[in-house]
Amino acid sequence: MSEPVFKLQLVYPDGTALTFEAGTRFERDLVESIKTAIMERGVGFWRTEAHVEKDVVEGIRAAILDLKRETLR
Numbered sequence: 001m002s003e004p005v006f007k008l009q010l011v012y013p014d015g016t017a018l019t020f021e022a023g024t025r026f027e028r029d030l031v032e033s034i035k036t037a038i039m040e041r042g043v044g045f046w047r048t049e050a051h052v053e054k055d056v057v058e059g060i061r062a063a064i065l066d067l068k069r070e071t072l073r
Helices: 025-039 049-072
Strands: 007-011 017-021
Touching (some): 017 049
Antiparallel strands (some): 007 017
């Protein structure tokens, strides 16, 4: 099997690194879980730009931390 052209890497503040091939089902699932985590925070019509930015950051952080917990099991 050939080496993938692109790899993605998430590095957590504690130095734990997760490396995976770009364009795989894993990446698509990660993006979907990030989107879900953001939408669960109630991003909506009456939210300010600052509120939406905070929701996006928190949603991404939550999805990536969930991924870390699943990966380390």
